[in-house]
Amino acid sequence: MSSPSAEQRVVSLSPLAVPIATGVISGVLHGLSLPGWGSGWLAWVCLVPVLCVVTRPPNGATWTTRSALLCGLASGGASGLFRVYWIAETLGRYGGLGLVEAVATTALLVLYLAVYPMLFFSICRRLRDAGTPSSWNADLLIPWLVAAAWVLLDWVQTWLLSGFPWVVLGTTQYDEPLIAAFAALAGVHGLTFCIVLVNMGFAQLLCSTRARQRISASFAVLLPGIAIVVWGVGQLNALASESKIEPLRIGIIQGNIRQDVKWEPGWKQSTTQRYADLTRALAEDSGRLDLILWPETALPYRFDDDAHLSYRHAVAQLAIDIDTPLLVGSLGTRSPTGRPGLYNRSFLIDRRGDVAGFGDKVHLVPFGEYLPFAWLFGYMHELTAQSGAFDPGERHAIIPLGTAPENHLGLFVCYESIFPAITRDLAARGAGFLVNTTNDAWFGTTAAPYQHFAMVVLRAVETGRPVVRAANTGISGAIGPDGRIHHATELFQTGTLAVAVQPRTELTPYVRYGDVVFLLGAGLWVGWFCLVGHRRRATVLQDMAAAGLELDILAAQPTPLQRPVVLLPGYDSSAEAFVTLRAHLERCFTGTSGRIIDIDLRHNLPLPDLVTHADGARPGEPCDYIGHSLGGLVAAALSRESDDEPWVFALASPFGGTRLATVARWLRFPFPALLADLAEQRQGNDGMVRRQRGFRALHLRGDPIASGLPPGSDTAFDVPLLLPPWQRHRSVHADPRVLLRIVLALRQRPGATS
Structure with a gap:
């Protein structure tokens, strides 16, 4: 039997091993590049390990938001120790603190510094998975957006909590006059921008499989290098000759x-x-x-x-x-x-x-x-x-x-x-x-x-x-x-x-114009959001229109409804929420009179008791279920108790529970017993899902209430970027694409007439 390959062994490790390991490696490289450690050249490659994994995760590995956050925590924690480890000694020697207090306080600062890499790598992950436009413009922009994200987070560090921009990445080049001279043009943050840009370029060159990404990566490496050298030579010559x-x-x-x-x-x-x-x-x-x-x-x-x-x-x-x-x-x-x-x-x-x-x-x-x-x-x-x-x-x-x-x-x-x-x-x-x-x-x-x-x-x-x-x-x-x-x-x-x-009186471009790199970085992201937003909106509207047209075609040739359909609304919601869904079911099926049943879930009951209540209110014959949010949890529980194989459609349902239930309790929302049960049983709700071919979980991307299901277990639909998060949760059962999935599934049910 052949031994597993190195890549297979990596994938077989805990799914958290890759982000933590790459984060620590990048953090240590970043730390060693700082003044006092004597390896400033490492700044140009310190982010490459993480950015490679972001660009192209190992086969079989997934790069989730949690992966990005853990990677940022590991990277920021490691580099943060290099940046501020000395504070523990200061607090112990001059602040009168014991060893535990001094170390704990320093660890708190390190955690604060780690927040920024956590946000940065999360942004990188979202940038990769956000449905980026497939075009030359998009591929060329990615490295620049990554660099802009880093410097904008550095900008936040300059003022948040009075500011603590201690040895930002550009400072690593202080002992290289030719490179450091670029700060006269764009400031230390402009130098940071170039360093991150080069890191992203190297990562794409190493890990990208697309030719045009490699070309854009080459630009990301060469352009800042050329700009730094050309400006540096000119600036140093000008200073020497004045x-x-x-x-x-x-x-x-x-x-x-x-x-x-x-x-x-x-x-x-x-x-x-x-x-x-x-x-x-x-x-x-x-x-x-x-x-x-x-x-x-x-x-x-x-x-x-x-x-x-x-x-x-x-x-x-x-x-x-x-x-x-x-x-x-x-x-x-x-x-x-x-x-x-x-x-x-x-x-x-x-x-x-x-x-x-x-x-x-x-x-x-x-x-x-x-x-x-x-x-x-x-x-x-x-x-x-x-x-x-x-x-x-x-x-x-x-x-x-x-x-x-x-x-x-x-x-x-x-x-x-x-x-x-x-x-x-x-x-x-x-x-x-x-x-x-x-x-x-x-x-x-x-x-x-x-x-x-x-x-x-x-x-x-x-x-x-x-x-x-x-x-x-x-x-x-x-x-x-x-x-x-x-x-x-x-x-x-x-x-x-x-x-x-x-003494000198000449003003550098940086003194004249300041940190223009922050404005350019913000402009890049605004332009990116406009580009992605426009294309996504056009695509989403096109898909919704196509789904609506197909629903009209299906409505022109209705088929018999095989089973009664039970509609289960979300928390503190009534049957009126399903008015669009009900209308399409009545258009696309015959024999719906009295066979589309609404069950009111507005009762102050724990979740198991609410399921019992719904069980008593459903018809005695076999049914299919469509539930929104809380209703999806109840639908899954009812299907588990059924002897047959019902079709279950869970729309934006939190099978892992939701912490928003706790917030709702604090704000004294109605039905506190139900909210308490949702908050306290977060780990058990996913057990309601019955693994059967008739179960479908659907939601709109960006819904603030996560499904809690394993990756690949539910279907997500894109929405326009500016659609508010809460609206993404509430409008899922009126989305034509979701409605089409439901109608097609019910029409293709075993025993249905084509």
């Missing part, structure tokens, strides 16, 4: 204060002294500087509060002594309009020792600088206990450094570096260079500091502005407008840097 203005010399102080002592009251003096000593040493070694940067909250006290007047005077005197402006990270107590609060603020101390300007952090870190949903996450209060919960600033600051307009600096603080819109706004408002101050001591020696720094690199490329970064424990450094990293410190080392910065 005329230069006088560079600024900027000093950076990396104080390296441990997070666990940073906010201790006894460390105020020593912290201030450390930064002062490092600043004096830098000024002596580097000559005249135009600015010296201290990191975010370098001075862990309220700088403008008179309680800390002595420290403020010491810093002012330092600026005077070294004849250099200082941008000092600390805390502020009043907004520009005088509103009291606590602000994460950087103060510009000029050469005379005066406060010449300041900038506040506007987009605060959830849980680190304020506690959202305190009723749920109150156990994490220690993260904000020492520094206090901050208030958001009113606007991101552009601070003049001298009189030249190109020397205006745009300030963004720490977590704000993950939002491209912030730096884009600063560049558009006239910032000649960008300053990022941060305290990454929270992250320890995990991948997080490298991920955070990589996002700053993309902000430089997008805006075409050099970025100078001062981090408490690293990574501090300087990044050119082309994304090249000119200086970068090691983690957890005390030190200083002096860098030359070339």
Whole structure:
């Protein structure tokens, strides 16, 4: 006996094995492509395993919605761990949480991040199974629609729950200047679009059997590659050849204060002294500087509060002594309009020792600088206990450094570096260079500091502005407008840097026009829905018209009705629901008078008792049954009790039960005993179905109430896309195609006259 092939062995596994395994593989590849793991090239293929299975499941395997959701959960969970695993350490070390609480909270965030791949792979599955138009246009659009779906989900991540677009897929290319340069045109999300597009192209090349899909896949791989290279070469050459203005010399102080002592009251003096000593040493070694940067909250006290007047005077005197402006990270107590609060603020101390300007952090870190949903996450209060919960600033600051307009600096603080819109706004408002101050001591020696720094690199490329970064424990450094990293410190080392910065005034296309890729992605999907909707509507109407015409032909030659037909309406529905069906039965059959029987199911009875009631109301002779929704369940149960073989038509019936019954009970709908039984017996209702040749389950595609039957056990009919879901459930017994199936089946019943 020959051994089973590899493909047969795969199919013989649990039907969940393929989506989970491919999801984990894609998730791990995605994770390894992220900054900190050093394999950015994997981003271009990380989605291929899953997209291959979506495009062409293994022989004998089915790709259901549950498969797609599980695949997304596995993929998003695996990649999410690579993205945010470090949060568990932060919560345990600085949030006062035990190991279980810290891991559970991190797992909750990972699950949230996994929601997006779950939605993405579900969309891919629906895109494959949605009755796509068979045309060159459709095949060419599929990869672009897949890429658009990913970036639109990324767009949701930029604002939902205050936003958390942490290391989106495009960030993986931060260390490839030729590729990263594309962000100057389309932003990091445009780069993400290209990466997903290439992944889908590779998947189709590997797994598609249709020639025109392979051609469209070739376009999906080649076009973004060509666009990235052509733009990248042109952008890098333009930056290298443009005329230069006088560079600024900027000093950076990396104080390296441990997070666990940073906010201790006894460390105020020593912290201030450390930064002062490092600043004096830098000024002596580097000559005249135009600015010296201290990191975010370098001075862990309220700088403008008179309680800390002595420290403020010491810093002012330092600026005077070294004849250099200082941008000092600390805390502020009043907004520009005088509103009291606590602000994460950087103060510009000029050469005379005066406060010449300041900038506040506007987009605060959830849980680190304020506690959202305190009723749920109150156990994490220690993260904000020492520094206090901050208030958001009113606007991101552009601070003049001298009189030249190109020397205006745009300030963004720490977590704000993950939002491209912030730096884009600063560049558009006239910032000649960008300053990022941060305290990454929270992250320890995990991948997080490298991920955070990589996002700053993309902000430089997008805006075409050099970025100078001062981090408490690293990574501090300087990044050119082309994304090249000119200086970068090691983690957890005390030190200083002096860098030359070339301010720029030219605006990149991304700064001028923003995230156009979101609009293009939305436009692709709107166009797709219009295309599919138009074609489906035309097909559905044509099929319905053909079914109606055939019903008219059958009505012209009626045949005898072999058995009485029992009509069983749905929940809280009357015989009037079957008026169209009854009319067609009376037209297409003779001898229907008194032999089409309606049974009212509007009784507050458990389902078994309702079946008993219907059994007593039906004729004593053998019958056939047509039931809608609940009526289909009753019809199946009655046929099971029958000694003969009745024909049963179950229209949109929930043989697996429906959770909507629970919702209806909460809303106090009538017949609560019946609703409770439907909700509680979800696992047992499918046992009512009697496996016989006369049983037929029919529904309209997109019905919100699932049949609960195994795949292939029922027949689904397409409907126009804009038909509301609930209407799809209610109108099934009036659809000409369904009516035709019923009439033909009854006319072809054994013993029927042709």
